[in-house]
Amino acid sequence: MIDINIQKELHGSLGKMHLKVNVHIRQGEFIALMGESGSGKTTLLRVLAGLVQSEGEVRVEGISWKHLPVQQREIGFVFQDYALFDNMSVEENLLFVNDDKALACELLEMTALTALKARNVTGLSGGQQQRVALCRAMMKRPKLLLMDEPLSALGEQMRKSIQEEIKTLHERFSMTTIMVSHNASEVFTLASRVLVLNQGDIIQDGVPKVVLQSRSMQSVEVLALTQNAEKTIATLSQYGELLEVEVDAKTQVGDKINIEIKAEQI
Amino acid sequence: MDFSPFWLSFKLAGLTTLILFIIALPLAWWLSQTHSKSKPFIEAMTALPIVLPPSVLGFYLLVVLSPNSALGGFFEDVFGLKLVFSFTGLVVASCFYSLPFMVQPLQSGFEGLNKHMLEASYLAGKNKIQTVLRVALPNMKPSLLTALIITFAHTVGEFGVVLMIGGSIPEETKVASVAIYEMVELMEYGKAHIYSGIMLLMSFLVLLSVYIFNHKQKTKIGLV
Numbered sequence: 001m002i003d004i005n006i007q008k009e010l011h012g013s014l015g016k017m018h019l020k021v022n023v024h025i026r027q028g029e030f031i032a033l034m035g036e037s038g039s040g041k042t043t044l045l046r047v048l049a050g051l052v053q054s055e056g057e058v059r060v061e062g063i064s065w066k067h068l069p070v071q072q073r074e075i076g077f078v079f080q081d082y083a084l085f086d087n088m089s090v091e092e093n094l095l096f097v098n099d100d101k102a103l104a105c106e107l108l109e110m111t112a113l114t115a116l117k118a119r120n121v122t123g124l125s126g127g128q129q130q131r132v133a134l135c136r137a138m139m140k141r142p143k144l145l146l147m148d149e150p151l152s153a154l155g156e157q158m159r160k161s162i163q164e165e166i167k168t169l170h171e172r173f174s175m176t177t178i179m180v181s182h183n184a185s186e187v188f189t190l191a192s193r194v195l196v197l198n199q200g201d202i203i204q205d206g207v208p209k210v211v212l213q214s215r216s217m218q219s220v221e222v223l224a225l226t227q228n229a230e231k232t233i234a235t236l237s238q239y240g241e242l243l244e245v246e247v248d249a250k251t252q253v254g255d256k257i258n259i260e261i262k263a264e265q266i
Numbered sequence: 267m268d269f270s271p272f273w274l275s276f277k278l279a280g281l282t283t284l285i286l287f288i289i290a291l292p293l294a295w296w297l298s299q300t301h302s303k304s305k306p307f308i309e310a311m312t313a314l315p316i317v318l319p320p321s322v323l324g325f326y327l328l329v330v331l332s333p334n335s336a337l338g339g340f341f342e343d344v345f346g347l348k349l350v351f352s353f354t355g356l357v358v359a360s361c362f363y364s365l366p367f368m369v370q371p372l373q374s375g376f377e378g379l380n381k382h383m384l385e386a387s388y389l390a391g392k393n394k395i396q397t398v399l400r401v402a403l404p405n406m407k408p409s410l411l412t413a414l415i416i417t418f419a420h421t422v423g424e425f426g427v428v429l430m431i432g433g434s435i436p437e438e439t440k441v442a443s444v445a446i447y448e449m450v451e452l453m454e455y456g457k458a459h460i461y462s463g464i465m466l467l468m469s470f471l472v473l474l475s476v477y478i479f480n481h482k483q484k485t486k487i488g489l490v
Contacts, residue, residue: 087404
């Protein structure tokens, strides 16, 4: 059980705000953390990892992590930009965390990286680098795996393939996981619970289907318009996907329109 | 032909580079990581030798290190170390004179590193020293090499400060640059040409090696 009860003042995209999070997470849960940019998602992950300070405390299995330095927290962290050690090979990146060759071999096998283990990480593709980052985060056998938009820089096919690997790793190691994501299909595939942050507050907490369905009626800005003699098509961005919907001919770019998305359509 | 001034110059430059690397590494790391209000003050202090005339720096060092001063007197009485007109004094003076040439490239190298990479090292359980030695330094080789080579080359080439602090004692403080100055004064232009030619060639080769290495590193990581 992980109890998070933290407060922190932030300077978000809309000015000063307070991050206030009070949640209980069960062992082995896979949490998707959603919300607009600047709502405090990354800061929450960084507070949990001990990379930034906050008020309040985080308790893991009843033990307070308040004064525990980052080095001693049983955390695996996957950064959005991978943050691999460029001076090391794939295998060295893993063994730097924990000199457990058997575990490194198992992880590399599970993520189809065995053939690349001696290669320097700078020569790998984005998808391969992301796999290495994922394996490296698992080398501590963490109690809590934190992932900050781990798949956002990847193409659709690679994203699906790594989603499967994340799922396999989660089933194999049963670590509690919190993943920041904007992608609804990713959330459906991986998460057992969704938390939605807005301006530092958790405004929704539930299973993916219910949360995404309740968020289905939304006011969304029109990014672009395509017009022909018969209809006007607006391009919108929601859940990290570009959507196209037919709108009234009087609609202009920048207007807000209400859309409804059904969970099964996502 | 007496080559002892060259040997003395290289011994001085080698020792200065080694001492400065040990001193400047934690200082440059601190400067790169801190948000302290004292940072600009420390940076300005560190950079002073770049803009100060060597005679000004030499004068103040002479005042502070002379046996008549508290510091110079203390070193002479307690450790038997003479800090002016001695090789030890030259090393101390050179450490002040070449400090910015070691600190600035290291600081800029640390600042250019991906912050997340350093955090990944902390998350891997490594402390700051392990992170600097195993992650930071190997990922900023061009800055590291620039700091070491430029400090070495700059110390080999220093003149004003060493003349004021060391004078020109053969095989003790008479480094190559001072020897050239004396030859010109004595109108021994032939010898001065040979000494100057050697210095010119070596300085060029040192700088060329730095630029070739840095170019190769940038090619390796795809910046060129």
